[in-house]
Every structure is written in structure tokens, then in C-alpha cells.
Amino acid sequence: MRILIVEDDVEAAEAMDRGLTEGGHECRRAADGEEGLAVARQAEFDVMIVDRMMPRMDGVTLVETLRRDGDQTPVLFLSALGEINDRVTGLKAGGDDYLVKPYAFAELIARVEALSRRRETGSVQTLLKVGDLEMDLIGRSVHRQGKEIDLQPREFQLLEFMMRHAGQSVTRTMLLEKVWEYHFDPQTNVIDVHISRLRSKIDKGFDRAMLQTVRGAGYRLET
Amino acid sequence: MRLPRLFRTTPFRLTLLFLALFGAAASAFLAYIYVATAGEAQRRTDKEITREAASLAGAYNRGGLDGLNQSLIERAANERPFLYLLMTPQGQRISGSIAESPLDKFDGSPTWASFSVSDLDAENRPVKHPARGFQERLASGEILFVGADIGEDQAYVGKIVRALWGAGALVVVLGLAGGVLVSRNVSRSMASLTDVVASVRNGDFGARARVRGSRDEFDELAEGINDMLDRLERSMAGHRHAGDAIAHDLRSPVTRLRARLEAAYIDLEAGRGNAEQALAQALEDTDGVLKTFGAVLAIARLQAAGEAPSPQLLNPGELAANMAELYEPVCEDVELEFRAELAQDLVVRGNHEFLAQALANILDNAVKYTPTGGAIMLRVRQRSSGEVEFSVTDTGPGVPEADRSRVVDRFVRLENSRNQPGAGLGLSLVAAVAEAHHGRLELAEGPGMVGDIGPGLRVALVLPRA
Numbered sequence: 001m002r003i004l005i006v007e008d009d010v011e012a013a014e015a016m017d018r019g020l021t022e023g024g025h026e027c028r029r030a031a032d033g034e035e036g037l038a039v040a041r042q043a044e045f046d047v048m049i050v051d052r053m054m055p056r057m058d059g060v061t062l063v064e065t066l067r068r069d070g071d072q073t074p075v076l077f078l079s080a081l082g083e084i085n086d087r088v089t090g091l092k093a094g095g096d097d098y099l100v101k102p103y104a105f106a107e108l109i110a111r112v113e114a115l116s117r118r119r120e121t122g123s124v125q126t127l128l129k130v131g132d133l134e135m136d137l138i139g140r141s142v143h144r145q146g147k148e149i150d151l152q153p154r155e156f157q158l159l160e161f162m163m164r165h166a167g168q169s170v171t172r173t174m175l176l177e178k179v180w181e182y183h184f185d186p187q188t189n190v191i192d193v194h195i196s197r198l199r200s201k202i203d204k205g206f207d208r209a210m211l212q213t214v215r216g217a218g219y220r221l222e223t
Numbered sequence: 224m225r226l227p228r229l230f231r232t233t234p235f236r237l238t239l240l241f242l243a244l245f246g247a248a249a250s251a252f253l254a255y256i257y258v259a260t261a262g263e264a265q266r267r268t269d270k271e272i273t274r275e276a277a278s279l280a281g282a283y284n285r286g287g288l289d290g291l292n293q294s295l296i297e298r299a300a301n302e303r304p305f306l307y308l309l310m311t312p313q314g315q316r317i318s319g320s321i322a323e324s325p326l327d328k329f330d331g332s333p334t335w336a337s338f339s340v341s342d343l344d345a346e347n348r349p350v351k352h353p354a355r356g357f358q359e360r361l362a363s364g365e366i367l368f369v370g371a372d373i374g375e376d377q378a379y380v381g382k383i384v385r386a387l388w389g390a391g392a393l394v395v396v397l398g399l400a401g402g403v404l405v406s407r408n409v410s411r412s413m414a415s416l417t418d419v420v421a422s423v424r425n426g427d428f429g430a431r432a433r434v435r436g437s438r439d440e441f442d443e444l445a446e447g448i449n450d451m452l453d454r455l456e457r458s459m460a461g462h463r464h465a466g467d468a469i470a471h472d473l474r475s476p477v478t479r480l481r482a483r484l485e486a487a488y489i490d491l492e493a494g495r496g497n498a499e500q501a502l503a504q505a506l507e508d509t510d511g512v513l514k515t516f517g518a519v520l521a522i523a524r525l526q527a528a529g530e531a532p533s534p535q536l537l538n539p540g541e542l543a544a545n546m547a548e549l550y551e552p553v554c555e556d557v558e559l560e561f562r563a564e565l566a567q568d569l570v571v572r573g574n575h576e577f578l579a580q581a582l583a584n585i586l587d588n589a590v591k592y593t594p595t596g597g598a599i600m601l602r603v604r605q606r607s608s609g610e611v612e613f614s615v616t617d618t619g620p621g622v623p624e625a626d627r628s629r630v631v632d633r634f635v636r637l638e639n640s641r642n643q644p645g646a647g648l649g650l651s652l653v654a655a656v657a658e659a660h661h662g663r664l665e666l667a668e669g670p671g672m673v674g675d676i677g678p679g680l681r682v683a684l685v686l687p688r689a
Contacts, residue, residue: 082517083524084576085532102513154548180549184580185514187587187649193552216506 001025001116002044006036006062007051007078016049019105020112033057040066045073046116049108052079052090060093067094074115078103084183106217110169130166131210131223133202135159144202154179155198162198162211162221171218195219234409238402242395249394253387261380265355268373269335272357275305276369280361288363292318305371306340306356312364324368326358333359340372353377412441419448428456454529461527473512473519480508518648521580522655531574531659536689539611540567542575543603546582550601553590560598569603571611572689573660578613581656584649585615585682593619594676609688610662614681618673621680627666653684662686 003025007013010031017027028043030036034056040048052059063075074097077090082100090098097111128135134143135156142149142159151159157179162170172191176182199211212220230236282294295307299320308319316323325338336358339351356370415433422430431452432445484505490496525531547563554561571578582601589599597618606612650664657664662685669679 083532084574104510180545182579182583183576184583185517186549186583188553188590190549190553190583193556194549196556197552216503 001046001112003027003112004030004036004040004043004045004048004073006030006033006040006048006054006059008032008054009051015105016108019109023109025112033059033062036062037065040071040073041069047112048073048075049112050075050077050095052077052081052086060090060095063094076108076111076115087183104171104216106169106214107171107173110171110174110217113168114165114170114174128160128163130163130221131208133163133210135163142202144206149201151198151201154194155201158194158198159202162219166221167223169214169217169220174218232406232410232413235402235406238398238406242398242402245398246391246394249391253391257380257384257387260383264373264376264380268355268371268376269357272305272355272369272371275371276357276359276367279307279367279369283361283367288361288365291361291367295319305369306354307370308368310366310368312360312366314366317365319368321368321370324358324366325354325356325370326368329358329366331360333357336370338370340370342372409441416441416445416448419452423452428452428459457529458527461523464523464526473516476508476512476515480505480512483508515648518652522648522652525577525652525655525659529659531577531656534573534660535575536570536572537575537578538567539569539571539578539603539613539686540565542578543582543601543613546579546586547601549583550586550590554599557590558595559590559593561601562598563601565601565603566605569605569611570689571660571686573686577656577659578684581653581684582613582615584653585613585684588649588682589615589617589619589680592680593617597673597676606685611686611688612683613686614683616669616679616681618670618676618679620676621669621678622666624668650682653682657684657686660686 001024003020005013005016005020005027007016007029008031013029013031017029020027028039028045030039032054036048036050036054037057040062048063050059050063054062059077059079063077066073066075075095077095077098078101079086079090079098080101087098096115099108099111126136126138128137132145136142137160140156142151142156158175161175161179172189173185175191175195176184176186195211195213199209203209203211208222210222212222214220279291279294279298283291286293292309295309296318298305299307299318306319306321308321308324309317310324311317314324314329321340326334326336334357335355337353337355340354341349342352344350352372352374354370354372354374356368358366358368360366412435419430419432431449434442434445434449436442483501487496487498487501487505491498491501543563543565547561547565551561551563586599586601593599599618600614600616602612602614602616604612604614654664665681665683665685667681667683669677669681671678673679
């Protein structure tokens with residue numbers, strides 16, 4: 001993946017660059033909004049990671065300008081501001097996701113990968129297929145190896161999200177945000193409980209466990 | 224040279240401006256009065272003189288020159304205010320009450336003249352009176368002069384003029400005095416506000432403007448300023464408490480983290496220990512610190528704002544149902560019975576995210592502190608007062624009554640309540656959320672002793688009717 005990092009904190013940018021490069025991605029860096037705009041206009045990227053507060057041109061202005069130009073590259077906002085209103089401002093400006101500093105690197109990677117995937121699957125799908133697992137979005141049914149799996153509505157949503165991001169790490173926070181639409185951290189690991197229920201339904205009785213726990217990050221649906 | 228403070232005030236300048244405008248209007252008005260009175264006096268005199276002349280002309284027509292002379296002598300002897308003079312065609316005096324005509328030149332056509340006559344006052348001193356007269360040539364060639372002493376009229380007009388001057392002076396003096404009074408009053412009101420601003424600028428956030436109770440715009444402004452300062456002070460106190468709390472709450476976990484890292488480092492240098500495990504532990508500790516930091520920050524921001532951000536009308540039953548859906552499996556997982564009774568036709572006004580988080584925190588606590596085999600009940604209902612109540616009842620050990628108020632208390636006392644079982648940072652956030660929604664958090668005894676454990680806890684988040 002080609003990733004543009006627009007971040008004025010050199011150390012943070014370097015750490016991101018190193019981590020993403022080790023993960024097999026190709027990174028370019030820009031130290032402020034204006035430089036970021038110039039680089040983004042020169043080359044094509046799969047994902048942009050944009051800090052919100054930067055000298056010369058802030059992240060929101062940068063993304064607004066790009067969107068006006070017709071650039072639809074997915075953008076992940078990074079910000080020290082985590083209030084709901086800040087989040088809304090960022091997303092309204094054309095950001096696709098929002099990560100509050102300080103963050104875990106696993107969270108960043110998971111979100112960046114989720115963003116790139118979303119771009120590829122632009123067309124409307126009615127059938128999701130991951131390995132021998134099939135989900136019919138119209139009939140609201142799930143089958144594995146031809147056997148019907150009965151899911152509660154929320155379990156269905158949870159599995160749909162996992163299937164749309166098959167092969168990628170998905171964090172608990174992402175699940176809470178995208179499936180339940182909550183933006184806070186419950187003290188107990190509620191997400192783990194829901195995942196383990198889902199796991200028992202789709203993996204129990206089959207030779208291979210598809211829903212894997214990724215240590216330190218979250219979960220992954222193996223293809 | 225600088226003007227005295229009073230003269231530089233806006234109200235005083237306005238007073239001067241209004242005084243100038245009023246003065247101009249008063250001058251025009253007074254001028255009209257002068258013209259109306261003094262002019263009227265002269266017109267009346269002229270009319271009377273004309274009438275007298277006409278009356279004499281009648282006498283002349285009836286009795287000729289002799290008749291006129293006769294009539295003139297009679298009239299001059301009477302106590303009439305008129306002055307008469309009958310002259311030959313050459314201007315020689317024939318008879319009358321004055322010695323000579325005041326007119327130097329006379330071309331024969333009827334002519335008016337203003338002049339003065341000498342008289343003696345009460346103490347026999349000669350005085351001059353203004354007079355006015357009319358001179359005409361009779362048909363037979365003789366000249367007749369009829370005049371009148373208008374001293375009294377003039378004196379009357381003079382009185383009016385003096386009265387007008389007096390009135391003008393009074394207008395100016397009263398206007399200025401009023402202006403000074405009003406300006407002083409306004410300046411004093413402004414000065415107290417300016418003093419407050421100066422005090423606050425110098426760091427005294429406790430300074431407040433005096434509200435005089437006159438319910439005028441100054442009181443309104445003072446109340447507005449005081450309200451603003453209250454909010455500012457509260458907000459600053461909130462931030463200060465947040466700073467204190469963050470320092471306090473984070474010091475121990477950060478110290479622990481540091482100690483662990485140090486120990487791990489020493490171990491690794493000595494060739495013992497497990498680097499991977501130490502790092503994993505450090506990561507976990509860091510996450511804990513960040514979580515605390517986030518919660519403390521959220522509480523402080525809510526308290527500082529004093530109001531939940533972007534409130535909207537929402538269905539509390541629906542909100543609780545979503546939370547129940549999230550927590551029911553968790554309860555089942557740790558073998559707790561979970562039940563929900565949710566009224567579905569209610570409306571509250573609030574921030575969805577914060578209310579959900581508050582409910583999650585209450586449920587988290589219930590799950591954490593209720594022993595296996597216990598039960599948790601989530602309820603949403605309307606009280607008879609109209610308030611909407613979210614409540615979570617558990618069969619855990621509960622919170623001793625003495626500590627309950629401390630748990631609900633403001634963030635300041637967080638340190639005390641944090642050490643109590645069952646009341647962590649979570650409930651402080653719930654209290655802050657309740658307050659930001661103009662509601663409250665109530666803690667009460669639960670269902671009583673269940674087995675050996677009790678009395679349980681009932682936590683209620685009560686919101687005002689929408």
C-alpha cells in the first residue's frame with residue numbers, strides 16, 4: 001500500500017513510517033499541511049494519515065482542499081482532540097476515520113488497512129464470501145460448508161464487519177465504534193464476550209477456526 | 224491639559240449634546256414668544272393711536288379747525304395716555320400736550336414715528352419714556368400729531384425679555400446639573416464594572432460586580448458579567464481539579480510502571496528475566512494509565528462545560544435496550560442473572576454518547592462487584608415526578624451508607640471515594656454526566672442480603688423530564 005503520512009511531529013512520523021514500512025507498505029512523509037497538499041497532488045496514495053493540528057495548514061483544511069479537488073483517497077485523521085465535536089468536524093471535512101492520540105500502533109495499522117479495503121469494495125455486494133463462510137446480505141442468512149448458522153441481529157452485523165475486513169486485524173475499539181456506534185472504552189471486555197459467542201457459532205464443529213485473536217490488537221477473520 | 228474625568232465620560236458628552244440641541248430649540252421658542260408679545264404690544268398701541276387720530280378727524284370734520292382744537296384741548300386735559308400736537312401748515316405749534324413734533328421732516332403724507340418724551344418721576348426727576356406717534360396733514364393744511372407714551376408697554380416687554388433670559392439661564396444650569404448628576408451616576412455604575420474587570424485582569428477571579436437591585440441595564444450587565452465570571456471560575460476550577468486529579472491518579476500507576484521497567488532492565492542486564500514479558504507488562508500498564516487519563520479528562524471537560532455537548536431528544540428505553548444487548552452476554556459469561564424492564568414511550572434530552580457511557584459504567588461496576596450466581600436488573604421508568612430514571616440493581620456487597628454521598632460527590636472528592644469498594648472513576652463520570660444533564664445520581668441499598676452477601680446496590684441516574 002502507498003501511504004502518505006502528514007505529521008509535524010518528526011519522531012511520531014518516523015515511528016509510523018518505520019512500523020508501516022516493516023509491515024510491507026510504502027510510505028511518504030510530509031511535515032506540514034502545505035507540503036502534504038503538494039505531495040498528495042503529485043502522486044497517488046492508497047491511504048493518507050493526516051494529523052489535525054499542524055503549522056502552516058491544518059489537517060482539516062488540507063483534506064477539505066483535496067476533497068474539493070476531487071481527490072477521494074481515504075483519510076485517517078490523527079488528533080489529540082478526542083471530543084465528539086472534534087470527531088464530527090474531522091469526518092465532515094472529508095476524513096474517513098478518526099484516531100485519538102495517544103494510540104496503539106496496532107490500532108493505527110488496523111484502521112489504515114480497513115480504510116484501504118473499504119475503497120476497493122466500492123460496488124454494492126449482496127453476497128460476502130470468506131473461505132467456506134458465506135453471508136447473504138439480502139436473505140440475512142449465513143452458511144458455512146453449506147450448514148446454516150443462526151445469528152442474532154448484532155452477531156450478524158459483527159460477522160459482516162469481520163467478513164468485509166477479512167484477513168485484516170480489527171481492534172475492539174473499531175468494533176465498538178463501527179458495529180455498536182459507541183465511542184468510549186467499557187471497563188470490562190464486553191467485545192471479547194460477543195466475539196467469543198460469535199466464534200462458538202461459526203467455528204464450533206468445524207475443522208478450522210476462522211475467527212482468530214490477534215495478541216495486542218484484536219481479532220482477525222482468516223480467509 | 225486633560226479634562227477632568229467626569230467631562231470625559233460618554234453620558235456627560237451626551238448631556239452637552241442634548242443641552243445644545245435643547246438650547247437651540249428653547250431659543251427658537253423664546254424668540255417666538257418675544258415676537259408674539261412685544262410685537263403685539265406695538266401693534267395694539269398703533270391701533271389705538273390710529274383710532275384716536277380717526278376720532279379727532281371726526282371732530283375736525285364736524286367742527287372744522289376750531290372744533291378740532293377744542294376737542295384736542297379737552298382731551299389733552301383728560302387723563303388719557305395720548306400726546307397731541309396741532310400745528311400750522313408751517314409747523315408752528317397751535318395747541319397740544321407736547322412742545323414740538325418729533326418729526327424733523329414731514330412731506331405731508333401720513334407718517335409714523337418712534338421717539339421719546341421727557342417726564343418727571345415720583346421724585347420729580349426727569350425721566351425719558353419711549354413713545355410712538357402718527358402725523359398727518361389736515362384738509363385745511365394744518366398738521367396733526369397724535370402719539371402715545373409706550374413706556375409701560377416697553378417695561379412689560381423688558382420684563383418678558385428678562386424672564387426669557389432667566390429661563391434660558393435656568394435651562395443651561397439645570398441641564399448641566401442634570402448632566403453631571405446622570406453622568407456621575409452612570410460613571411459610578413460603570414466604575415464598579417471597570418473595577419471588577421481590572422480585578423479579574425489582575426488575577427482575582429472571585430471579584431464580582433455589585434447588583435444594585437434597580438433592575439436596569441447596569442444590573443443586567445452586572446448580572447451577566449457575574450454569571451460569566453461564575454462560569455469561568457467553575458471552568459478554571461474544573462481544569463485545575465483535572466490537573467490535580469490527573470497528577471494524583473496517574474502518579475501511582477506511572478511510578479509503578481517506572482519501577483517495573485527499572486526492575487526489568489536490571490534483570491535483563493544481569494542476564495535474568497524475560498524482555499518480552501516485561502514489555503507486555505509495560506504496555507498493559509501504559510494502557511491502564513491512558514484509560515485513567517481519558518476518564519479523568521472526560522469528567523473534567525464535562526464539569527468545565529457544565530452542559531452536555533450537542534444534546535438531542537432520545538428514547539431512554541431504546542438506549543438502555545442497546546446497553547442491555549451489549550451487557551447481557553457479559554453477565555451470562557460470569558453466571559449472573561440479567562433482567563431488564565424498559566419503558567419504551569419516554570423521551571429525555573441529552574447526549575447519546577455520554578448517557579450510554581454512564582450506563583455502561585454503572586453496568587460495568589455491577590458486573591465487576593456482583594459475585595457469581597447473583598443477579599443484575601436494568602430498569603428504565605418514569606417517576607411520578609415526571610423524571611426519567613435509569614437504574615441498575617445488583618446483589619453485590621453494596622456501598623456503606625456513609626460512603627454513598629462521597630461517591631456521588633463532585634470530582635474533587637474523587638480521591639476519597641476511589642478507595643472505596645464499588646466506586647471507581649466510573650461512578651464519578653456518571654455523576655458528571657448526570658450533572659451535565661441537570662440530573663443526579665442516586666445510590667441506595669439493593670435488594671438486601673442474598674445469601675451471605677448484601678445488601679446490594681441500586682444506582683439510579685435520574686434525568687429531568689424532557
